Amino acid sequence: DAGVIQSPRHEVTEMGQEVTLRCKPISGHDYLFWYRQTMMRGLELLIYFNNNVPIDDSGMPEDRFSAKMPNASFSTLKIQPSEPRDSAVYFCASSPDRDRGNEQFFGPGTRLTVL
Amino acid sequence: DQQVKQNSPSLSVQEGRISILNCDYTNSMFDYFLWYKKYPAEGPTFLISISSIKDKNEDGRFTVFLNKSAKHLSLHIVPSQPGDSAVYFCAATDPAGNQFYFGTGTSLTVIP
Numbered sequence: 037d038a039g040v041i042q043s044p045r046h047e048v049t050e051m052g053q054e055v056t057l058r059c060k061p062i063s064g065h066d067y068l069f070w071y072r073q074t075m076m077r078g079l080e081l082l083i084y085f086n087n088n089v090p091i092d093d094s095g096m097p098e099d100r101f102s103a104k105m106p107n108a109s110f111s112t113l114k115i116q117p118s119e120p121r122d123s124a125v126y127f128c129a130s131s132p133d134r135d136r137g138n139e140q141f142f143g144p145g146t147r148l149t150v151l
Numbered sequence: 152d153q154q155v156k157q158n159s160p161s162l163s164v165q166e167g168r169i170s171i172l173n174c175d176y177t178n179s180m181f182d183y184f185l186w187y188k189k190y191p192a193e194g195p196t197f198l199i200s201i202s203s204i205k206d207k208n209e210d211g212r213f214t215v216f217l218n219k220s221a222k223h224l225s226l227h228i229v230p231s232q233p234g235d236s237a238v239y240f241c242a243a244t245d246p247a248g249n250q251f252y253f254g255t256g257t258s259l260t261v262i263p
Contacts, residue, residue: 081251127194
């Protein structure tokens with residue numbers, strides 16, 4: 037398996053523009069997580085899905101952020117409109133089931149810069 | 152509020168010596184703890200974990216110690232190698248097990 041795939045790897049955009057980040061989880065994994073990494077807060081969980089259904093989106097910072105998982109092999113995180121403070125590295129991770137002994141597998145991340 | 156804290160943003164050690172990375176947590180419901188390692192431009196990768204029913208778990212050069220009364224865990228790397236230079240994240244989860252709570256990370260530099 038190729039692991040968790042994220043695209044794009046880098047995104048530079050201007051304030052006010054819409055940004056869409058994409059994730060393909062590992063096949064067969066039931067859980068998908070979106071994280072944001074910042075120096076101040078480390079890895080923050082934004083939202084996670086179980087079997088394509090959003091379970092907890094309490095970490096989504098504002099209504100400008102939205103996430104979807106239309107099928108088991110694809111998820112998007114959208115920011116509209118984007119702001120400079122959204123600049124960060126966004127990670128997608130997946131895990132096989134709710135057994136806590138199974139770790140989450142992370143993608144390489146998308147580095148977002150909002151000018 | 153951060154439920155998992157790593158108070159040392161960075162650490163430098165000489166090759167061959169011991170590296171000790173520390174992590175504190177506030178939620179007494181946490182019962183499973185993990186360490187992740189992250190290289191630049193890559194996603195975090197799982198390193199080692201420990202259940203709250205144990206106080207020590209060892210895997211090769213890596214050992215994690217858990218002190219539940221102090222709500223503290225540490226990762227020991229012996230001997231440290233230059234390839235260990237990375238950012239290390241501590242994470243915790245509660246019995247529901249769905250969500251990991253991560254610390255802010257400690258950047259380890261092993262000096263050859």
